[in-house]
Amino acid sequence: MRNVAVIGAGMTRWGNREATWRDLVQEAGRAVFADVPALDRKDIDSLIVSAAQPERWAYQSHVAPLVAEYLGIEPYRVVARTELACASGQAAIRYAWLAVASGVSEVALVVGAEKMCFTNMEESQLSMIDVGDREFDGGVGFTAPPFFAMVAQRHMREYHTTREQLAMVSVKNHHYSTFNPYAQFQKPVTMEKVLTSRVISTPLTLFDCSGMTDGAAAVILASEERARAYTDSPMWIWGGAQANLAANSTSQFVMERWPAMGKAAEEAYRMAGIGPGDVDLAEVHDCFTISEIIEYEELGLCRRGEGGRFIEEGRSKIGGQVAVNTSGGLLGCGHPLGATGIRQAWEIFNQFRGTVPEERRVPGAGIGLTHNLSGMAQMHSIMIYGKSPRRS
Amino acid sequence: MEQQVLVIPDKMDLPLAFDLFDQQMESGPEATRIYPYYKNLAEGRLTTTSCPQCGRIHFPPRVICPGCLHDALTYVDIQKEGSIFAFTWWQAGIPSIFAGISPLYIAIAGFGPVKIAGRLYGADESIRIGDPVQWSVEEIRGPGEKRRYFPCLVVKK
Numbered sequence: 092m093r094n095v096a097v098i099g100a101g102m103t104r105w106g107n108r109e110a111t112w113r114d115l116v117q118e119a120g121r122a123v124f125a126d127v128p129a130l131d132r133k134d135i136d137s138l139i140v141s142a143a144q145p146e147r148w149a150y151q152s153h154v155a156p157l158v159a160e161y162l163g164i165e166p167y168r169v170v171a172r173t174e175l176a177c178a179s180g181q182a183a184i185r186y187a188w189l190a191v192a193s194g195v196s197e198v199a200l201v202v203g204a205e206k207m208c209f210t211n212m213e214e215s216q217l218s219m220i221d222v223g224d225r226e227f228d229g230g231v232g233f234t235a236p237p238f239f240a241m242v243a244q245r246h247m248r249e250y251h252t253t254r255e256q257l258a259m260v261s262v263k264n265h266h267y268s269t270f271n272p273y274a275q276f277q278k279p280v281t282m283e284k285v286l287t288s289r290v291i292s293t294p295l296t297l298f299d300c301s302g303m304t305d306g307a308a309a310v311i312l313a314s315e316e317r318a319r320a321y322t323d324s325p326m327w328i329w330g331g332a333q334a335n336l337a338a339n340s341t342s343q344f345v346m347e348r349w350p351a352m353g354k355a356a357e358e359a360y361r362m363a364g365i366g367p368g369d370v371d372l373a374e375v376h377d378c379f380t381i382s383e384i385i386e387y388e389e390l391g392l393c394r395r396g397e398g399g400r401f402i403e404e405g406r407s408k409i410g411g412q413v414a415v416n417t418s419g420g421l422l423g424c425g426h427p428l429g430a431t432g433i434r435q436a437w438e439i440f441n442q443f444r445g446t447v448p449e450e451r452r453v454p455g456a457g458i459g460l461t462h463n464l465s466g467m468a469q470m471h472s473i474m475i476y477g478k479s480p481r482r483s
Numbered sequence: 484m485e486q487q488v489l490v491i492p493d494k495m496d497l498p499l500a501f502d503l504f505d506q507q508m509e510s511g512p513e514a515t516r517i518y519p520y521y522k523n524l525a526e527g528r529l530t531t532t533s534c535p536q537c538g539r540i541h542f543p544p545r546v547i548c549p550g551c552l553h554d555a556l557t558y559v560d561i562q563k564e565g566s567i568f569a570f571t572w573w574q575a576g577i578p579s580i581f582a583g584i585s586p587l588y589i590a591i592a593g594f595g596p597v598k599i600a601g602r603l604y605g606a607d608e609s610i611r612i613g614d615p616v617q618w619s620v621e622e623i624r625g626p627g628e629k630r631r632y633f634p635c636l637v638v639k640k
């Protein structure tokens with residue numbers, strides 16, 4: 092397989108936007124094309140679009156041709172839309188990577204978008220039930236907050252993780268998002284605010300949870316041969332892996348650990364030829380504060396059960412052991428399902444180039460990782476990126 | 484000049500997109516091949532599928548065995564007594580379909596080889612992981628005269 096580079100990235104402002112799904116796609120498209128002025132759009136031979144539920148939220152299916160038309164491109168090699176709930180964006184990057192790595196595609200555009208905010212949020216929230224097992228968990232009322240509330244409960248019981256340690260994740264990520272002009276939330280939060288805000292589902296409060304967000308992001312991938320014609324600072328894909336935990340909530344016989352994530356991490360590290368100690372920065376899936384804590388453990392950044400201590404000791408901040416979620420993560424940026432995985436790649440790409448605000452820059456970053464879980468931690472997906480081409 | 488007008492209806496029957504429960508029908512386009520599961524629930528029995536070929540018990544019930552792919556599965560009863568594996572008290576952002584239930588506790592409980600997720604009745608803030616529960620059957624009423632069934636959990640005092 093040949094080496095594949097990310098040559099450009101763009102994103103829209105994320106939040107409760109006065110814009111439709113297709114408006115957001117156009118903004119992201121324009122932003123990514125502006126990022127690669129040397130690229131002629133005619134060179135884009137493939138398009139992968141990521142959207143988790145445009146049928147429910149934008150009342151629009153078959154979105155790839157719509158995106159091609161609105162962005163003025165005419166792909167002719169690989170075209171599809173990916174759906175993997177919260178990991179749809181990473182899935183799109185993965186397919187574009189494989190299309191280019193295989194030699195079938197030379198230049199592939201990846202666009203992810205989701206429109207989730209409406210006057211009647213009831214309908215939007217009901218659609219979130221569909222990312223879980225609708226027939227057996229939907230009727231119970233399982234949306235993500237009660238599910239992850241149970242995950243938090245079990246982790247706290249098993250490993251004595253505290254509510255304060257959970258809150259630290261929110262404080263850290265909201266701190267970083269104040270320096271991210273694209274993020275949904277740009278104000279810091281205090282520990283006290285997190286602990287005393289409205290309870291959503293015990294023990295999680297409002298600031299333990301990521302929001303419903305409108306947003307889009309895009310990246311362009313190219314073969315090693317073509318990449319250097321377009322940019323002096325490409326980002327290289329070193330590898331990735333995915334693993335499945337379960338679909339139904341009751342099929343997860345342990346909730347406070349995610350063995351599938353550990354398995355995906357092991358496989359991704361192996362493919363990339365690195366270990367957890369080599370990772371400089373990581374964009375992980377902090378849909379809830381507890382998620383980031385478990386993710387430290389499953390990525391091998393700390394031992395089982397020590398995720399709470401990891402953040403408490405400052406090891407997931409810039410200057411610590413691994414800079415985690417310097418973008419602000421899902422908690423700070425928001426979580427438009429189809430776009431999140433692509434926004435994470437955007438962050439690593441811009442960190443490598445040194446083009447993020449200094450207050451959240453990771454000096455000397457050379458190896459980055461992105462992780463997404465999907466739905467109720469049902470599947471886990473990991474990609475590894477390097478500032479230089481993968482060492483063979 | 485006359486104004487051309489198209490009137491959009493402002494009410495319609497509950498679309499299936501927002502009806503959270505399976506239609507639980509034995510025949511017709513909305514039939515389900517796990518109808519016996521729902522029929523048993525209607526009769527007050529919580530059952531699930533078991534594979535006569537490899538012996539696996541599956542929950543949720545299904546049509547093919549994910550272990551050995553055998554496709555003539557049988558239904559077995561789930562033991563009545565169980566214990567709480569995890570629970571939460573849901574207080575905000577609740578879909579309005581559940582608005583009448585207060586307080587809204589949701590739990591996952593272990594019943595031998597399977598776990599069941601359901602609304603938990605009879606709980607208060609003293610509930611803990613490991614507490615004994617029994618499964619029960621919730622009757623889902625509506626729309627109109629339709630009656631459907633879903634498992635739930637009841638705290639055992």
